[in-house]
Amino acid sequence: xxxxxxxxxxxxxxxxxxxxxxxxxxxxxxxxxxxxxxxxxxxxxxxxxxxxxxxxxxxxxxxxxxxxxxxxxxxxxxxxxxxxxxxxxxxxxxxxxxxxxxxxxxxxxxxxxxxxxxxxxxxxxxxxxxxxxxxxxxxxxxxxxxxxxxxxxxxxxxxxxxxxxxxxxxxxxxxxxxxxxxxxxxxxxxxxxxxxxxxxxxxxxxxxxxxxxxxxxxxxxxxxxxxxxxxxxxxxxxxxxxxxxxxxxxxxxxxxxxxxxxxxxxxxxxxxxxxxxxxxxxxxxxxxxxxxxxxxxxxxxxxxxxxxxxxxxxxxxxxxxxxxxxxxxxxxxxxxxxxxxxxxxxxxxxxxxxxxxxxxxxxxxxxxxxxxxxxxxxxx
Amino acid sequence: xxxxxxxxxxxxxxxxxxxxxxxxxxxxxxxxxxxxxxxxxxxxxxxxxxxxxxxxxxxxxxxxxxxxxxxxxxxxxxxxxxxxxxxxxxxxxxxxxxxxxxxxxxxxxxxxxxxxxxxxxxxxxxxxxxxxxxxxxxxxxxxxxxxxxxxxxxxxxxxxxxxxxxxxxxxxxxxxxxxxxxxxxxxxxxxxxxxxxxxxxxxxxxxxxxxxxxxxxxxxxxxxxxxxxxxxxxxxxxxxxxxxxxxxxxxxxxxxxxxxxxxxxxxxxxxxxxxxxxxxxxxxxxxxxxxxxxxxxxxxxxxxxxxxxxxxxxxxxxxxxxxxxxxxxxxxxxxxxxxxxxxxxxxxxxxxxxxxxxxxxxxxxxxxxxxxxxxxxxxx
Numbered sequence: 001x002x003x004x005x006x007x008x009x010x011x012x013x014x015x016x017x018x019x020x021x022x023x024x025x026x027x028x029x030x031x032x033x034x035x036x037x038x039x040x041x042x043x044x045x046x047x048x049x050x051x052x053x054x055x056x057x058x059x060x061x062x063x064x065x066x067x068x069x070x071x072x073x074x075x076x077x078x079x080x081x082x083x084x085x086x087x088x089x090x091x092x093x094x095x096x097x098x099x100x101x102x103x104x105x106x107x108x109x110x111x112x113x114x115x116x117x118x119x120x121x122x123x124x125x126x127x128x129x130x131x132x133x134x135x136x137x138x139x140x141x142x143x144x145x146x147x148x149x150x151x152x153x154x155x156x157x158x159x160x161x162x163x164x165x166x167x168x169x170x171x172x173x174x175x176x177x178x179x180x181x182x183x184x185x186x187x188x189x190x191x192x193x194x195x196x197x198x199x200x201x202x203x204x205x206x207x208x209x210x211x212x213x214x215x216x217x218x219x220x221x222x223x224x225x226x227x228x229x230x231x232x233x234x235x236x237x238x239x240x241x242x243x244x245x246x247x248x249x250x251x252x253x254x255x256x257x258x259x260x261x262x263x264x265x266x267x268x269x270x271x272x273x274x275x276x277x278x279x280x281x282x283x284x285x286x287x288x289x290x291x292x293x294x295x296x297x298x299x300x301x302x303x304x305x306x307x308x309x310x311x312x313x314x315x316x317x318x319x320x321x322x323x324x325x326x327x328x329x330x331x332x333x334x335x336x337x338x339x340x341x342x343x344x345x346x347x348x349x350x351x352x353x354x355x356x357x358x359x360x361x362x363x364x365x366x367x368x369x370x371x372x373x374x375x376x377x378x379x380x
Numbered sequence: 381x382x383x384x385x386x387x388x389x390x391x392x393x394x395x396x397x398x399x400x401x402x403x404x405x406x407x408x409x410x411x412x413x414x415x416x417x418x419x420x421x422x423x424x425x426x427x428x429x430x431x432x433x434x435x436x437x438x439x440x441x442x443x444x445x446x447x448x449x450x451x452x453x454x455x456x457x458x459x460x461x462x463x464x465x466x467x468x469x470x471x472x473x474x475x476x477x478x479x480x481x482x483x484x485x486x487x488x489x490x491x492x493x494x495x496x497x498x499x500x501x502x503x504x505x506x507x508x509x510x511x512x513x514x515x516x517x518x519x520x521x522x523x524x525x526x527x528x529x530x531x532x533x534x535x536x537x538x539x540x541x542x543x544x545x546x547x548x549x550x551x552x553x554x555x556x557x558x559x560x561x562x563x564x565x566x567x568x569x570x571x572x573x574x575x576x577x578x579x580x581x582x583x584x585x586x587x588x589x590x591x592x593x594x595x596x597x598x599x600x601x602x603x604x605x606x607x608x609x610x611x612x613x614x615x616x617x618x619x620x621x622x623x624x625x626x627x628x629x630x631x632x633x634x635x636x637x638x639x640x641x642x643x644x645x646x647x648x649x650x651x652x653x654x655x656x657x658x659x660x661x662x663x664x665x666x667x668x669x670x671x672x673x674x675x676x677x678x679x680x681x682x683x684x685x686x687x688x689x690x691x692x693x694x695x696x697x698x699x700x701x702x703x704x705x706x707x708x709x710x711x712x713x714x715x716x717x718x719x720x721x722x723x724x725x726x727x728x729x730x731x732x733x734x735x736x737x738x739x740x741x742x743x744x745x746x747x748x749x750x751x752x753x754x755x756x757x758x759x760x
Contacts, residue, residue: 117548127549157548161541168497168537169507171572176556179571191559192551195575 008259011184012083012224013122015260021058021250024223028230030059030248040067045105050319051098051249057220059248061233066245069216070106076216078102079203079244081113084133085123088140089269090316090349091252091261095220098249100144102220103151110146111203112153114138118200121192131157135367140272142370143360154372156199162372163202166209171198173235182227201232205241217244222251224260252315255286255308272357276350283309283346289331290338301334309338309345317348388639391564392604393502395640401438401630404603408610410439410628420447425485430699431478431629437600439628441613446625449596450486456596458482459583459624461493464513465503468520469649470696470729471632471641475600478629480524482600483531490526491583492533494518498580501572511537515747520652522750523740534752536579542752543582546589551578553615562607581612585621597624602631604640632695635666635688652737656730663689663726669711670718681714689718689725697728 008017010024025032033041033052037060042048044067051057066076080099082092103110116134120127134155142153156163179185179194207215219229226248233243251260254268261269270279289307291297304310310331318324330336388397390404405412413421413432417440422428424447431437446456460479462472483490496514500507514535522533536543559565559574587595599609606628613623631640634648641649650659669687671677684690690711698704710716 117545121548121552127545157545158541160544161538164540164544165497165507165537168501168572171575172501172570174571175568176565176571176574177567180567185556187557187560188555190552191554191556191575191578192548194556195551195571198571 010224011182011227013183015224015251017259019223019251019259021223025059025248028226030061030226030246031063032059033057033063033247037063040064044070045102047105049098049101050321051094051101051315053321054314056094056250056315057098057247058250059223060246061229062243062245063218063247066216066218074216075108076106076218076245077109077111077207079111079113079217079219080221081115081200081203082137082141083115083118084130084137085119085125086263087133087271087273088137089261089263089271090352091269092263093140093144093272094252094315095222095249096141096144098247099220100146102218103147104145108150108218109207110151111206112138112141112146112151113156113200113203114153115156115196115199116158117156117192118196121190121196127157131155138367138370139360139363140356142363142367143356145359146370148369151370152372153367153370158373160199162206163199166202166206167195167198169239170201170232170235171195173238174198174231178231182231197228197231200228201235204229204232204244205236205239208241214240214242216242219244219246221246221248223248224251253308253311255282257287257306257308270349270353272353272360274353276346276354279349279353280343280346283342283349286342288338288341290341291334294337297337298334302331304328304331307331309341312345312349317345317352390604391562391607393563395604395631397639399603399631399639401603405439405628408606410441410606410626411443412439413437413443413627417443420444424450425482427485429478429481430701431474431481431695433701434694436474436630436695437478437627438630439603440626441609442623442625443598443627446596446598454596455488456486456598456625457489457491457587459491459493459597459599460601461495461580461583462517462521463495463498464510464517465499465505466643467513467651467653468517469641469643469651470732471649472643473520473524473652474632474695475602475629476521476524478627479600480526482598483527484525488530488598489587490531491586492518492521492526492531493536493580493583494533495536495576495579496538497536497572498576501570501576507537511535518747518750519740519743520736522743522747523736525739526750528749531750532752533747533750538753540579542586543579546582546586547575547578549619550581550612550615551575553618554578554611558611562611577608577611580608581615584609584612584624585616585619588621594620594622596622599624599626601626601628603628604631633688633691635662637667637686637688650729650733652733652740654733656726656734659729659733660723660726663722663729666722668718668721670721671714674717677717678714682711684708684711687711689721692725692729697725697732 008019038052070076078099080095102108114134114137116131119125120130138153179197204217229246237243253259254261256268258268263269270282286308288309289303291300310328313324313327388399390399418432450456458479460475479490482488494514494517496511499505500510518533559577584597609626617623633639634641636648638648643649650662666688668689669683671680671682690708693704693707
């Protein structure tokens, strides 16, 4: 099992307990992004990003190697993705926001996989449902500002004419034992789920196949996806390709205090399609780090680390560090009361969502320039 | 394990011991084709076939149902295939010879799958080697006289854009336990091999998907392939499709007396590309049912059932029952001596191979009319 120390567990299909990110990194041989590496990224990028400064993008594999190659003129491409399962929520955006920034700063091509079979294999949802969601997921991602000239997106079932021939090559080197331990599978797991990780491995070497030479690849992802590449990185080396470098994002906590916003708990997550009223209602019910009463809060102050409202500013809605510190300070010293605190956040979220949906709808019907497709795609 | 009574074992990846075909059928709920069904096929086909008369095509699943549907005007299609692994040998042709006859007599469409990933996943051969063999396998099959208007052939890796989206639907209903027992897999089996059976299941319902209504399917195959459809038949019903009907061919015995001609034992098999000299050499070394010396044979006679030379006439090289009986009688009463017996067979085989290769080479470069392809096929 991809289980960890006694208190928490992280797999692509289950996140339980309070995630100890340092412990997670240590257990799986992941390196924390230290000040020196942070500064190296910023220097090469010619700019900073709040997700990096705030250690939300917090750890990596082989990022120094990737930057060495970059400095030698060996350009990398970015590969990321999302498996449709329910409507996308704001937490899903974090790795994509950072990917888009990397694309802009490093001029990198981006390959986005939408595995529209994965969750239908793993969970009790139909392939039809998932396939419908896939299109909107693609729009939601592209709306973050990806460059149409440098971004290619694909649905696994539509692109299998390319993916499968390479997936079997990776699959030949992956045993059931390996995925059983890594994903917590049993003998009763279906054979599609068992095979799936090899489909997720392909885009990490697809450019090398196409260009007939090794091309460095950087994969930004949320840490629950690291397990796929713990397997794939070793396999790719045996196949003669570079190990892809990886950078990991922490999870946006749920409004109810869960360690990872759940796409399946409507009270815990803010979906990209939530109406202003729904957002307001959800935020007003959120867990804060404040005292039980306004009086106590004024007197004792609260804890921004335990306050989901503060954390939402930190993760997504206040990129300005000084303004963020002011919000945290208000929470700590009791001058910022829960009601006002929440109302402000709801407004910020609604402003963001409105803008995001506007951009998304402007792209509707124009997705084709971004799509990689096999010929028969969508015929049935 | 797909093991059987104590004395023999049959899986797609291993055939051991002397196969007891009746026992095999009984153990796996397969029905023997009796006189009544044989006559029904012949009546509807408007002709007879030696493979059927001689019980080489010997058993079935749901063939009466399929013929009921046919009589109601609900036409079936045929689905068969071969996994490239080494050069094709003459034993491989048997199910295809019968499939071609069925196509001709029933006016049926034929779908031929060439799973050019299967043996590379299971055995120690490369995907490149297997892919190269696939093209010649396709030519060897088509050369048997398949109708270009009614025959479609595809390589799995080239056609995965169509196959994978349907394979995952089947795969969702197949657990590791099911394939583990059926194919003799272990925890150390690779995940591509584990997934593979779902790719083999797809053509059995692909026509129903494409025509948006249930179309009966008949699968002629050698009995080692039955296991794939023992799993798939139950799965297809749950997916809302007909169970495909199946007819089973016995194995052509090896020249050395093995129960199944092995593609991997050059002395045991006659390959379609063997030169006349090689064929002669191999046949001269074949096991016969004759006595140790010509003198003893003349006196005591031999046993055609144990004579691979007699069996080759029976399976492939003497469709005329009267002429076959004369050969068998000669073996039994000792008038036909080994040397002459073998020389005659070698000539017959060489005549057949020469003709077959002529037809095959006439098709070279013209395979495209038969090929189902996804757009990106062959790009890399």
